[in-house]
Amino acid sequence: MDKINKVKVYLDGSDHYIYDNLRIVEGNLGQRVTDVIGKDYLKWKNNEPVFIDGGTGTGKNYFVLNTLLIDAYKSNSNVLILVNRVALSAQQQKALCEKMSVIMPNFKYNESCFTNLDGKPKKVGNVILASYQSIVSSFKESNMSSSFKEELKKVKYTIFDECDFFMSDAEFNEYVSIILLICIKKMSSSIRVYMSATMDQVFKDLYELEKKYQENNSNIYTRWENYEDRNLGIYYYIQPDYRNYNFYFFKDLKEITALMKAKSKEKFLVFVTSKTDGEELGKNLKESESVAFVCSENKYKTEAFKEICSEERFSERILISTKILDRGVNLSTEEDKGVTNVVVGKFFDEYEIKQMVGRLRNDGKRTINVFLQEVTSDVIEKLEARLNVKYKAASSFQKIPLLKEQVRYLDKNNVPFREEEKTFIVDGFFVCKIEHDLEKIKVYHDSIENKNYKGLLPLSYNKYKLIKNNQLKAVCEDSINKIYYDDLTMYNSYNEIMLSWFSKDSEVIYIDCLENDIKQKWEKILNDYALIDGYSKDKYDNKNNFYASDEVKSKCDSKNGTVFLELANKIKINKLCKEEMLFSKSGEVIDYVKNAILEYDLNFKIGKDKAKIDPLKKSRVEIYYIVRI
Structure with a gap:
């Protein structure tokens, strides 16, 4: 309408x-x-x-x-x-x-x-x-x-x-x-x-x-x-729909390296700000991982890039890329070969980050996990300084009398230009882009450093977004129009600003905090299924009676039983990256629980023994149990 x-x-x-x-x-x-x-x-x-x-x-x-x-x-x-x-x-x-x-x-x-x-x-x-x-x-x-x-x-x-x-x-x-x-x-x-x-x-x-x-x-x-x-x-x-997206923050790519190694069965798309960062990250992972790196220099030579173009997927578990994939390219999130984790390195721009996150085409059935690198005030200050230098060069180069000096000045400050009718032109879109980025940094300073409400912004900032959200109230004040939001939320960090781009008002969650939280949850779950506080072989002398007791029956089971199936699904529900489907059969749950214990170095162990749970059965079956160590 x-x-x-x-x-x-x-x-x-x-x-x-x-x-x-x-x-x-x-x-x-x-x-x-x-x-x-x-x-x-x-x-x-x-x-x-x-x-x-x-x-x-x-x-x-x-x-x-x-x-x-x-x-x-x-x-x-x-x-x-x-x-x-x-x-x-x-x-x-x-x-x-x-x-x-x-x-x-x-x-x-x-x-x-x-x-x-x-x-x-x-x-x-x-x-x-x-x-x-x-x-x-x-x-x-x-x-x-x-x-x-x-x-x-x-x-x-x-x-x-x-x-x-x-x-x-x-x-x-x-x-x-x-x-x-x-x-x-x-x-x-x-x-x-x-x-x-x-x-x-x-x-x-x-x-x-x-x-x-x-x-x-x-x-x-x-x-x-x-x-x-x-x-x-x-x-x-x-309206974009980010309801099935979880957002987490990290401080250093080393944290992501550890995360990807721990989550060894899940696929990752990782965006880095430079070829150097990409090569370094790939080097740290390649010893034990299936990794591909794509940048502007090698894209036509890599099988991963060709596969993305033709199949909307890549065979490697981890794909590292520069901005070459940031717009329009689709990557499937479906089934086991799909990607459900995207990592965005130290990028500042809202639109670049949205485009990178948008490479994973989510049909709403899967949960996408987005890991954003924290943007600190020193990073923003350095960026602001670089932008001001470029803006000054683009605005003032024509004051330099000699054309060859104009060229040298623009090249030195990385300002693209073209020649028209024996003069040099800086594209208007370039200037608008610089102005737009500087305006966003100003908003950052006003909201965080000066503790002003985000509601008082110049009209030149994100004008149309306000119109389409019915939040526009133009107020003439000394011949300068300003915009007021209906809400007066204040941001405490740039991380909160980044979350607001995706309509997320939740608190900022870091990977390390998240891992500690998950570890505590898993320990509590496993503790409910543990037989004893210390592993002692002597306590299993009378195995048949021990495993048949009512107290123990609910905590141990055969490979095809339901106790470990229930445990594995409880762990899966609390996992950092939520899978689409829970286990319905018991075939692989023992290995899944073992990997969960190893992933967060939990103080538990899975034991295995042979015993008769049912006295009527003469054959012995393999019994699995969990103990705290």
Whole structure:
């Protein structure tokens, strides 16, 4: 349902609207994109860009494959899908092939059509799939064949998948705004659909570029002076669902190394901030573990990366990766081969962390455990210093008279730039990204160090999130608008801020505290099943009578009995990483209890003996029991 029909918000006391005539449709928690949009797509127009803001796992790509693709096919039209990562492109090619083999009678499913991991435009049925980087080159007149031109003319929907690419990649790609403008211009006759799980950071700039293009091309669209009477865009908001996610914190990667070794039967996806950290962690684990490391330099050479692209999984127990996998790539959480643990190293940015956590596609049946590295004040101070240096360089380099000195200055401070008409340009998205990060650090200082309420924030911070949550109250104060939240929660640490990104208000739990808590729970459970406080062989001289007594019967059992089955399930319920299914048969419970004792070095031991529990039975059976040592 429409929450707000026409939103008008003033920006920092200026006299123009940011989101004038923007229609907003908000879904409820647990709804998927297809449910929220319904038949609305039949009314979309090419002069009203569509924005789909849906958390990971809300079905954005499912909607494209099962609704837009079919609608375009019925009208003999094409769909252009733009992606930001080669791995995502490969995964989508496979999904497209599978879908096309269903809806197109003459389509031949051929896996070889998605094995070439180059990101260049590929035609799969009525879909053109390409990376943002490659499509610009393909749009050049000199590179466009007549057949490709005809295919582009037939495009009904242009999908900007993971469109936060324009902000996130601006840190190292000086052409992101050029890529966007070219795509808008070339595909202006199609319905442009922007999709992201982290739309907040990039929406304002996308919307303003779309609006600016419409203003400058009013001869193509309804005359601009009539814009008050129509929508200039549609925004669909689908709430992300993190109810089946547990969050824990750690201080050093050594803790994660120990955790992964202890949890030897579970798979982990680990994100690190640098190649050096990844190689060091892999080195510490490889002696006894199945480990793969993926970074930008080796991704095409590793079998793990190829397997992720084609199968949405990896064979190794532990995959270590840099940000190369942080957007769009799916990893299955299903069955034994699925991943249910994701570790995020010392990352600061909300959107990067959300994207990393979102690589595990949870269907709601599994519990996902997220381990976040603590971000301390000294880390934030160092980051703030680096950002200020970059921001100063980007803002002041043109004051330097000599062009070669400008280049040297920008290179020295790691600021990407491009050349236009004998001058140098720093991309606007880069500046916006730096401003956005500095604003978040300011919020951190205000909330934690200055102990101010989080409710008093500049309007430039997370503007749209407030609008869509119906929390916006613009108050004009000395010509500067400020935002007030309805609640006035105070944060005590950056860890609490990180939890708030996932709608978690629970206390911060560290791995070491969690392990001690689990250890105490397990000791209590095992103690209830222990026979004696000290192991003494002499106490078992009269074995038959001993095991047959009522006091002992409930604490010992044969391998196929129910006592150890009950014990193993009690341990499993209290385990750090909750499995989907409890034991239903007794076959492997003895080994499971043994491993539980070893995992936390508990002072118990499983003993084994032969005895007759039932006097009527003449044969002896193996009896298992637990003693404290």
